[in-house]
Amino acid sequence: MAAExxxxxxxxxxxxxxxxxxxxKEWAPAIVRWVQSDRELFWLAPATAPPLTAEKVLGWxxxxxHAYLLWLGDADQPIGYAExxxxxxxxxxxxxxxxxxxxxxxxxxxxxxxxxxxxRAARRRHAARRLLLVVFPDNAAAIxxxxxxxxxxxxxxxxxxxxxxxxxxxxxMALDLRSDGAGADR
Numbered sequence: 001m002a003a004e005x006x007x008x009x010x011x012x013x014x015x016x017x018x019x020x021x022x023x024x025k026e027w028a029p030a031i032v033r034w035v036q037s038d039r040e041l042f043w044l045a046p047a048t049a050p051p052l053t054a055e056k057v058l059g060w061x062x063x064x065x066h067a068y069l070l071w072l073g074d075a076d077q078p079i080g081y082a083e084x085x086x087x088x089x090x091x092x093x094x095x096x097x098x099x100x101x102x103x104x105x106x107x108x109x110x111x112x113x114x115x116x117x118x119x120r121a122a123r124r125r126h127a128a129r130r131l132l133l134v135v136f137p138d139n140a141a142a143i144x145x146x147x148x149x150x151x152x153x154x155x156x157x158x159x160x161x162x163x164x165x166x167x168x169x170x171x172x173m174a175l176d177l178r179s180d181g182a183g184a185d186r
Contacts (some may be wrong), residue, residue, distance in 0.1 A: 022119070023081065032054055032057060035100070037041070038185070042163065045129035068118065079110065084096060084118060092127065092129040092130040094126060128177055131177055135170065150176075
């Protein structure tokens with residue numbers, strides 16, 4: 001069932017309405033096909049060892065996470081996947097993770113639309129007041145997308161990942177979802 005949150009912004013093909021739909025497990029193989037390299041998998045899910053499989057995608061799902069698909073117009077398959085998760089001990093804060101656009105739809109503003117739709121879903125459906133994420137500093141396209149949607153830098157952290165056997169620097173970003181702040185019904 002299509003979500004209430006819709007967007008008409010964008011350029012070229014993205015001018016058609018995009019909408020969110022709750023993820024269902026039959027789309028896990030499509031998500032696997034969207035990941036084009038081990039580096040891309042690391043940026044997407046650094047704790048997930050290659051190769052990515054449908055079972056590993058399904059393993060990302062948890063009770064405190066809300067997985068969504070992005071659909072473009074009346075297409076017969078989704079073009080994006082992401083999760084919103086409740087921050088432990090902070091019920092009015094959510095994190096955005098595992099955010100991915102199908103390769104054939106990258107570079108035309110759909111990632112930005114997706115982040116905007118997810119921000120509004122976090123606020124409207126889950127009553128979140130703040131949306132948080134972490135991103136690798138060398139993922140310039142993602143950082144630009146998040147900044148264009150109103151996210152600001154909030155520091156950095158270092159995390160150890162077994163998949164690489166070392167610590168990595170991540171940038172923390174946040175978006176205020178209160179009615180008077182960015183992300184609120186733009």
